[in-house]
Amino acid sequence: MLSRGLAYGWLAARRRIGEMVLPVVTTATGAFLVVLVFGMSDGIRAQSASLGHADEIGRAVVLIAVMVLLVGVVEVAVATTRTVAHRTRELGVLGANGVPRAPVVAALLVEPAVAAVLGAVVGAALAAVVALVLGATGFVPTGVAVGGLVLGAGIAVVVSIVAAVATSILPTWIAASRPPIRSLSAGG
Amino acid sequence: MLSVLGIALAIACVVVVRTISSSFAITGADSVTDVLGGAQLWAVPAAGVHFDPEAQALVADGPAPELALPAGWTGTRTLSGVTTVNGNVVSLRGSDEIGSGKALLGSALADRLGVKTGDPVEIGGQSLVAEIVGGGQSATVSTELARSVVGEKGWWTVFAPRGQEKDRNLAQIFGTATGLPSTSDPAVTPAAGGAGLIYDTVGGNGPLTFEQKFSALFSGKVTSSTLGLISTIGLVLGFVIAVSSFLAAVQERKREFGIMSSIGLADEVLYFFLVESAIVFVAAYVIGVAGAGIAVALVIPGIATPIAWLQASAMVAAFLPAMAIVGALVPVHRLLQQRPVDLLGDR
Numbered sequence: 001m002l003s004r005g006l007a008y009g010w011l012a013a014r015r016r017i018g019e020m021v022l023p024v025v026t027t028a029t030g031a032f033l034v035v036l037v038f039g040m041s042d043g044i045r046a047q048s049a050s051l052g053h054a055d056e057i058g059r060a061v062v063l064i065a066v067m068v069l070l071v072g073v074v075e076v077a078v079a080t081t082r083t084v085a086h087r088t089r090e091l092g093v094l095g096a097n098g099v100p101r102a103p104v105v106a107a108l109l110v111e112p113a114v115a116a117v118l119g120a121v122v123g124a125a126l127a128a129v130v131a132l133v134l135g136a137t138g139f140v141p142t143g144v145a146v147g148g149l150v151l152g153a154g155i156a157v158v159v160s161i162v163a164a165v166a167t168s169i170l171p172t173w174i175a176a177s178r179p180p181i182r183s184l185s186a187g188g
Numbered sequence: 189m190l191s192v193l194g195i196a197l198a199i200a201c202v203v204v205v206r207t208i209s210s211s212f213a214i215t216g217a218d219s220v221t222d223v224l225g226g227a228q229l230w231a232v233p234a235a236g237v238h239f240d241p242e243a244q245a246l247v248a249d250g251p252a253p254e255l256a257l258p259a260g261w262t263g264t265r266t267l268s269g270v271t272t273v274n275g276n277v278v279s280l281r282g283s284d285e286i287g288s289g290k291a292l293l294g295s296a297l298a299d300r301l302g303v304k305t306g307d308p309v310e311i312g313g314q315s316l317v318a319e320i321v322g323g324g325q326s327a328t329v330s331t332e333l334a335r336s337v338v339g340e341k342g343w344w345t346v347f348a349p350r351g352q353e354k355d356r357n358l359a360q361i362f363g364t365a366t367g368l369p370s371t372s373d374p375a376v377t378p379a380a381g382g383a384g385l386i387y388d389t390v391g392g393n394g395p396l397t398f399e400q401k402f403s404a405l406f407s408g409k410v411t412s413s414t415l416g417l418i419s420t421i422g423l424v425l426g427f428v429i430a431v432s433s434f435l436a437a438v439q440e441r442k443r444e445f446g447i448m449s450s451i452g453l454a455d456e457v458l459y460f461f462l463v464e465s466a467i468v469f470v471a472a473y474v475i476g477v478a479g480a481g482i483a484v485a486l487v488i489p490g491i492a493t494p495i496a497w498l499q500a501s502a503m504v505a506a507f508l509p510a511m512a513i514v515g516a517l518v519p520v521h522r523l524l525q526q527r528p529v530d531l532l533g534d535r
Binding site (some may be wrong): 030033059065072075082085167 | 201421
């Protein structure tokens with residue numbers, strides 16, 4: 001049943017790809033920054049050493065990059081809430097036909113998960129290309145660490161999926177728990 | 189609700205960066221006030237001075253310029269350099285007024301070293317009796333001892349003759365008398381190979397004091413670095429989220445606004461949105477500032493001070509109203525371009 005829910009969600013997500021552009025772009029911006037920060041951590045450390053407190057500044061940079069990534073992911077959750085509101089009647093039909101709650105929630109979570117992964121991967125790939133080009137052309141005197149890029153990309157993908165699903169689960173759960181008759185009679 | 193979270197995160201980013209930058213600004217202002225001690229002019233060596241991040245104080249990079257003080261002027265030649273005390277890097281200054289066997293420590297330095305008045309401290313191979321005087325991050329010892337540790341490195345702090353302290357031309361008068369160039373801009377560094385430079389703390393144009401300009405140099409280093417760039421991007425993202433969720437809210441409530449504008453309440457729609465967006469932004473501000481406070485206390489306890497955090501919060505509050513108003517105007521503009529009939533017909 002769960003796999004059918006996921007397949008249904010996948011089909012719906014493909015249809016609504018146009019509405020996923022903004023969340024994907026915001027997540028990608030966050031992921032871009034996280035990967036760049038990790039790739040160029042040596043340079044940032046050198047820059048902050050002149051100010052003192054080099055370790056703490058380094059931690060603050062990572063903290064802020066992750067926060068920006070979370071800002072991007074919040075847009076994914078906002079888009080999910082909007083989608084759920086649009087599809088209230090569809091959820092009512094599913095509920096009236098006896099589909100249990102778990103597959104419905106799974107179907108609704110496909111869209112934020114796809115948006116988060118797409119955003120994180122696009123952002124990370126873009127950042128890796130930019131960092132490698134900058135490194136090759138000599139704009140970054142301290143060099144670009146490939147290990148850092150990979151670590152940053154991993155963190156970006158994991159954080160954005162976890163955050164997107166965690167913030168989207170509440171609105172979808174509430175929507176799927178509503179009595180079908182109320183969802184069916186709602187406008188939209 | 190979610191848009192509040194997004195904006196709150198964005199505001200938290202900016203508050204964290206601003207906290208760091210105002211903390212550096214405070215350090216910068218304190219360090220220069222500590223050096224000047226009320227003097228009007230500060231003559232630094234040709235090699236310049238720099239802020240030593242480990243000693244957390246200003247340190248001279250070369251021998252103080254040779255000065256022959258004109259009649260009526262008083263000046264103090266201070267030796268300055270770094271040394272280590274119990275493995276900590278400490279800024280060391282020499283003063284003629286201190287007898288041998290004594291070391292004056294600023295209270296901030298005493299806290300860092302864990303030394304109380306009367307405790308022994310070892311500086312330059314000599315055991316001295318510590319005395320805690322004033323704030324600051326420097327240890328002051330007799331000139332003789334300081335010279336043995338840091339050599340001739342140092343600077344002059346110069347006081348004008350009585351009655352002329354407020355004269356805006358002090359630096360020019362003193363510069364002509366001693367042959368040194370002068371500036372009121374702390375960003376200017378002495379010419380290498382020259383005789384030195386006079387920093388003028390009373391003259392210059394513009395409303396900022398020398399200390400303020402000096403601290404702006406420090407905070408500018410943070411805001412113009414990677415940190416500042418990232419936080420600005422975060423704020424822009426947060427704003428995009430706010431506008432996009434306001435636009436979504438408009439879509440959902442078209443009919444409601446159609447009814448309002450069909451009975452002639454077009455202006456009230458704007459007020460509705462202003463109030464709504466103000467509530468969203470104020471809630472986001474409160475959450476963001478509190479979140480940033482917790483984050484800086486956990487992640488960067490060494491930099492963040494409550495005062496720096498408050499300054500950062502105030503600074504973010506200054507541009508919040510503008511964001512709230514723009515965030516409300518965009519959806520209202522969209523709405524008012526449509527005829528009430530169209531709004532009513534939509535579902």
